[in-house]
Amino acid sequence: MRLIFFILFVISNIYAHPHFFVDAFIDIQKSTISHKWVFDKMNSRLLIFDFDKNKNKQFENDEQISFLEAHFEKLKEENYNLFMEIDSNELVADPTNIKVEIKNKRVQLSFDLIVKVQEGETICTIDPTLYFAYNLIDIKCIYKYEIQKSEHDYCLGVTK
């Protein structure tokens, strides 16, 4: 059975390869999880070309909205590439304080999730289509945790 699942996983990834290389930062507090995704320099250049319409090297409100429509809102189908689980219940992500900025020539997307963080909670960032490859750079967490990470995703387990 495991072999069948493995073959299905390989087949489902058959056309997938990373397009966006994202440096991921996560800050876990008592009732908020803050995510920051920093896009690679090459793709940042393309995204800035695409969305910084007035070429002033910053994203105004309307430019941020266009960016989010094109590259963030469609992730809703995959729960924004976030997987959160507590007591076998999967949590639905509802990002707030969403901001898109240009910092050091790189596009940076940040958002918060209002979630009560507790022992036994699993918090992952993973794109099943592999279009985004998330490389975890930094974690801030007020609780003890265990971590599992690869070159394209990561998972944290809160242990208190």
Added chain:
Amino acid sequence: MSEIYNSFLNTIISWQQNINILITDSFDKLDSGDSTMYWYILLVSFIYGLIHALGPGHGKMVIASYFLVKGAKTKEALKAGFLTSLVHTISALSVTLVLFTFFQNSITKYFQEINANMYKVSALFIIVLALYLLYETIKDRDVEEQKVKENKVKDKNILSIAVSIGIVPCPGVMTIVLFAMILGYYYLGILSAIMMSIGMGITISLAAILTTKVKNSTYKEIYQPLFRKITYLGIGLLLSLGFIIIV
């Protein structure tokens, strides 16, 4: 086995990320006046093509399944690999050039949409190809000259397989070409795409050649019933691929 696959995937992704950084930095240096970077970017693009096609995608499994069914000479497998890579690159270049010329300010959005739709078109082609192979296999089941037929793949069929897979524009090529164009290096962008195409052609061809070697192994006569099962396995794989991509 999944650990080996994950470890392989991690390595490929890490290499691709490093090359992505290398190319970006090389363009920065070229922009600052270091003209030697021109050749360096072409070399790195070639290596990027080799590695990029090593990861998931680019139809290696489709092409391998096809040759598992048909069997072929090394020359034909090589031709199929390079032709697939060529179509893959031409498709990417065309999409990028059209978007850059007519649809500025929404290019990255269209990249994703075009790719998603082209995957579905490609999947339809793959299903048709699998059904055609199934028809041919059943038709030739009892034919004595099957051995002769198996070793000869027509150019028309090689072109069909190349178009079926290659029609999906390569996102790697699109990104690099667009990046070069935004910086004003139009010719370098196109040359980088050609170098990537050669690199990808080598990797995709290797997948095809390896399969033909298995299919045409010296033990073929002894294991004839097993190879017949492998033929149906190849067709099954192609059909599964097609349906999974469409769904």
